[in-house]
Amino acid sequence: MTIGSHLTTFAGLPIVAWDAGDDPADPAAVAWRAEVTDFEAPPSEFEEAFERVLARAGDGGPVALVLGEWGSAYEEAAPLDLLVRNAGRLGALRSLFIGEMTFEQCEISWIQHGDITPLLEAFPRLERLWLRGTEGLELKPLRHPALTELVVQSGGLPPALARTVLECDLPALTHLELWLGVEAYGGVATPDDLEPLLSDRVLPALTRLGLCNAENTDALAAALAASPLVPRLSELDLSKGTLGDAGAEALLAGQPLGHLRALDVSHHFLSAEVAQRLVDALPGVRVDVSEACTEERWGRYTTVAE
Numbered sequence: 001m002t003i004g005s006h007l008t009t010f011a012g013l014p015i016v017a018w019d020a021g022d023d024p025a026d027p028a029a030v031a032w033r034a035e036v037t038d039f040e041a042p043p044s045e046f047e048e049a050f051e052r053v054l055a056r057a058g059d060g061g062p063v064a065l066v067l068g069e070w071g072s073a074y075e076e077a078a079p080l081d082l083l084v085r086n087a088g089r090l091g092a093l094r095s096l097f098i099g100e101m102t103f104e105q106c107e108i109s110w111i112q113h114g115d116i117t118p119l120l121e122a123f124p125r126l127e128r129l130w131l132r133g134t135e136g137l138e139l140k141p142l143r144h145p146a147l148t149e150l151v152v153q154s155g156g157l158p159p160a161l162a163r164t165v166l167e168c169d170l171p172a173l174t175h176l177e178l179w180l181g182v183e184a185y186g187g188v189a190t191p192d193d194l195e196p197l198l199s200d201r202v203l204p205a206l207t208r209l210g211l212c213n214a215e216n217t218d219a220l221a222a223a224l225a226a227s228p229l230v231p232r233l234s235e236l237d238l239s240k241g242t243l244g245d246a247g248a249e250a251l252l253a254g255q256p257l258g259h260l261r262a263l264d265v266s267h268h269f270l271s272a273e274v275a276q277r278l279v280d281a282l283p284g285v286r287v288d289v290s291e292a293c294t295e296e297r298w299g300r301y302t303t304v305a306e
Contacts, residue, residue: 002103003132003304011064011095011128018049018056027058031095035068039105046070046079050086060092064128067098074110077136080119087122094125099132099153106133107306109155109185113137120144127172134161134186143169148205151177154213155305156185159193166196166203173203177210177237180220182305188215191223200229210237210264213302217268218247225254235262239288240303243268244295248278260285267291267303 008015010031016024017033024030034049054061070079078098083090099111111133117140120126127148131137134154139161147170152161157180165178176197181187194211196202209229211220217238224230224238236257238247243265257263266288268275275289293301 002306003108004102004104006068006102007066007097007100010066010097010100010130013064013095015066018052023056027056028063028092030062031064031066031097032057032062033066033068033100036071037069039069039072041069041071043071043076043079047082050079050082054086054089057092061086061090063092064095065090065093065097066100067096068100069105073099073101073106073112075112077112077114080114080116084118084122090123093123095128096123096126097130097132100130101132107155108133108153108304109135109306111135115139117142120147134158137161139164139168141167141169143171146172148172149175151175151210153177153179153304154181154185154187155179155302156181156183156187157189158186159189162189162193166194170203172205174205175208175210176203176206177208177212179213179240179304180211180215181213182215182302185305190216191219194220194223198223198227198229200227200232207233208235208237209233210239211241212237213240213304214238215242215300215302217241217243218250221247222250222254225250227255230255230257231259234260235264236260237262237264239264239266241267242300242302243270244300245269245271245274248274252277252281257282258284262286262288264288267293269293269295269300 013031016030032053036045115138130151132153279287
């Protein structure tokens with residue numbers, strides 16, 4: 001399965017394209033989108049779109065910025081240097097999504113990135129960072145005092161990258177969502193790779209955790225069933241993955257989950273009986289068991305791989 005449509009909102013704001021005809025009444029009340037329409041466009045065309053966003057967003061630049069296709073994204077890395085060079089013109093930026101593309105523009109496993117460490121260092125007040133694709137993505141351990149939300153969407157998140165995320169000092173991070181993906185595309189992180197997180201030794205402010213799109217959701221569920229991290233979570237997201245009856249049984253037999261506001265296991269491989277038991281066991285929790293799948297023909301599969 002693939003990502004076939006664009007977001008219409010980001011960071012709670014409607015997305016407005018760089019070349020939209022009418023200026024919004026308040027340019028700070030929208031998320032601006034910069035992209036090229038020709039997937040092989042030269043860098044100059046993306047830079048033109050980027051400059052147009054800066055011109056339309058007003059002083060300090062956009063509050064929220066979405067970068068779509070930047071031209072040959074399957075072989076050209078994300079324009080991180082462009083953002084870093086213009087950090088002084090982007091003082092208002094608080095939310096950033098890099099790589100918001102559909103599969104028709106570029107498969108998630110093909111989207112090229114680079115070292116995002118300089119980007120995070122250049123934007124110490126950035127609060128929300130979403131990344132789609134992890135090919136070529138690098139990160140060095142760092143401290144970022146303001147980041148509250150980190151989402152990494154991948155068809156195969158390299159375990160080393162997952163470990164590095166957990167080596168970062170992110171004291172304000174309340175929401176972490178990692179799409180772990182499948183081994184065939186560079187994943188998948190195991191509970192051992194996530195041990196600092198699962199043992200509750202990192203990310204002191206975390207309340208919303210997503211370990212999504214994983215080939216090994218049952219193993220993750222078993223680890224979470226006994227994790228000292230879980231009691232301080234308000235939301236747990238295991239969606240888009242391969243949860244089966246064994247993983248759900250581990251959750252049911254493990255520590256209490258009634259304190260959660262939401263448990264999302266949508267896109268799962270549960271039997272109808274076990275799915276209903278999970279819902280019935282957590283009457284005060286918003287449990288999402290939609291998108292039931294069967295493994296009879298294709299085996300278990302994640303929502304997104306290639």
